[in-house]
Amino acid sequence: MGDPDAIRLWQRSLCEGLGLHGRILISRHGINGTVGGPIDKVKKYVRVTRSYPAFKSMEFKWSDGGKDDFPDLQIKVRDEIVTFGVPDEIVVDENGVVGGGIHLKPEEVNELVAKRDDVVFFDGRNAFEAKIGKFRDAIVPQTETTRDFIAELESGKYDDIKDKPIITYCTGGIRCEVLSVIMKNRGFKEVYQIEGGIVRYGETFRDRGLWEGSLYVFDARLNLEFSPSASVIGECDYCQSPTNQFHNCELSDCRKRILLCTPCFEQHPTPRCSHHNNSLV
Numbered sequence: 001m002g003d004p005d006a007i008r009l010w011q012r013s014l015c016e017g018l019g020l021h022g023r024i025l026i027s028r029h030g031i032n033g034t035v036g037g038p039i040d041k042v043k044k045y046v047r048v049t050r051s052y053p054a055f056k057s058m059e060f061k062w063s064d065g066g067k068d069d070f071p072d073l074q075i076k077v078r079d080e081i082v083t084f085g086v087p088d089e090i091v092v093d094e095n096g097v098v099g100g101g102i103h104l105k106p107e108e109v110n111e112l113v114a115k116r117d118d119v120v121f122f123d124g125r126n127a128f129e130a131k132i133g134k135f136r137d138a139i140v141p142q143t144e145t146t147r148d149f150i151a152e153l154e155s156g157k158y159d160d161i162k163d164k165p166i167i168t169y170c171t172g173g174i175r176c177e178v179l180s181v182i183m184k185n186r187g188f189k190e191v192y193q194i195e196g197g198i199v200r201y202g203e204t205f206r207d208r209g210l211w212e213g214s215l216y217v218f219d220a221r222l223n224l225e226f227s228p229s230a231s232v233i234g235e236c237d238y239c240q241s242p243t244n245q246f247h248n249c250e251l252s253d254c255r256k257r258i259l260l261c262t263p264c265f266e267q268h269p270t271p272r273c274s275h276h277n278n279s280l281v
Contacts, residue, residue, distance in 0.1 A: 002054065004028055004077045011049075012075045018045055021070035023218070025081050029092045031055070032081045032174045034219065037067040061172055061199045069219040082175045085147045089185060090178055101168060101180030101191035106204035109167060109194055113210065120161050124149075124170040124179045125216070128257055132223055132234040132244040133198075133213030135169060149179065153186050165190045171215065173197035202226035214244040222246045222257075236261040237274065249273040 004026045011024055011031075018041040024033030035045060046060050079087045091098040104112065113119050121138035123130050130140040139161070141152040152158075166188055168176040176193040183191050194201055198215055205211065206227040213233040214223040223244055232242040236259055243261040248254075249272055256273040265271070 007031065007052075008075050008077050010052075012073070014045060014048055015073050015075070018042075019067070020045060021067045021073050023070065023073075024075045026075070026077050027079060027081045027087075029081055029090055029097070031058075032172075033075075034070075036065050036069050036219070059173075059196065061196065063199070063217075063224060065219065065221060069221055071220075080178075082178050083146050084149055084178060084182060086150060086182065090181060097177040097181060099181050099184065100177050101184070101193040103195045104167065104192050105195050106201040106209070109192075109201065110205075110209060112165065112167070112192070116165055118164045120164050120166045121210075122161075122166050122168045122183075124168045124176045129171075129216040131259060132232075132246070133211065133215050134233075135167075136210050136212055138169075146175070149182065153183060158188075162188050163190070165192065167192045167194065169194045169201075170197050171217070172199050207231065216246070234259050236264055238264040238268070238271075247271055249275075 008026050011026070015022070015035060018037065020035045020037040020041060022033060022035030024031065024035070035042060050056050050058060080090070121135035123134055123138050123140045126145065127140055127143050130138070134140060139158070141149060143149055143152060166183070168180050168183065168191060170176045170179070173194060173196050176197065180191045180193045198211065201209065202211055202215060203226070207230050212231055214225050214230055216223055223246065232244050234242065234244045236243045238260060241261040243259055245260060245262070245265070246257040247260050247265060249256045249258060250270040251272065254273060254275070256275060258271050258273050260268070260271060
């Protein structure tokens with residue numbers, strides 16, 4: 001890819017000219033982000049971005065939302081698009097990340113699970129995201145940030161699955177491009193990843209497949225469902241009632257999310273997470 005700083009300036013100019021908000025990360029490995037605004041403006045953003053030769057085959061995913069789901073426009077250059085803390089392990093060529101897992105289309109995910117009884121789903125997101133939605137019987141590593149994955153994978157706690165078929169998954173598929181390489185480098189022999197991530201799987205099967213619950217998203221919506229009949233697997237942090245509604249800890253310097261049912265949120269409209277409040281009643 002070209003100069004990341006030059007691409008940052010180009011993307012900022014493009015988004016500002018179209019009146020879009022969102023968050024875009026750029027590195028020498030590529031680009032990843034989400035933007036929101038009027039549909040005609042977003043479509044123009046897609047057309048112009050794909051006009052850049054390195055991005056001509058870029059995959060875009062769509063969901064309901066808009067500019068107001070984002071507080072502003074943030075475009076940043078990072079050493080890694082997904083910050084696992086091992087940039088030197090990742091090599092990217094014209095075809096994408098080198099040495100990653102085998103890509104599975106949503107239909108192929110179900111076929112593999114039907115054919116083999118030892119398939120393991122491995123969540124590639126931060127652990128709190130899985131509280132409201134995950135693949136059935138998935139392993140959810142205890143990670144607060146992406147950097148925690150390296151210590152988790154090297155801890156030995158997953159050594160018993162290194163010879164099993166592992167399907168890694170994440171929101172849109174980008175994180176697993178990198179995670180699958182990292183896992184293979186640490187002895188996991190048969191690693192797969194879902195093409196297009198949870199989003200593409202959910203669009204394909206809605207709530208008739210192996211996905212359960214809601215999908216956490218990093219904007220003002222905080223979650224989305226693939227159908228009106230989506231199951232609710234989350235539990236209120238205060239009363240343990242079923243809920244899929246995340247709220248921010250009221251402390252501005254805290255980035256933790258709190259799961260609250262509607263009655264508890266009405267009773268505690270400025271909630272604090274358990275780290276800052278020893279009394280959750």
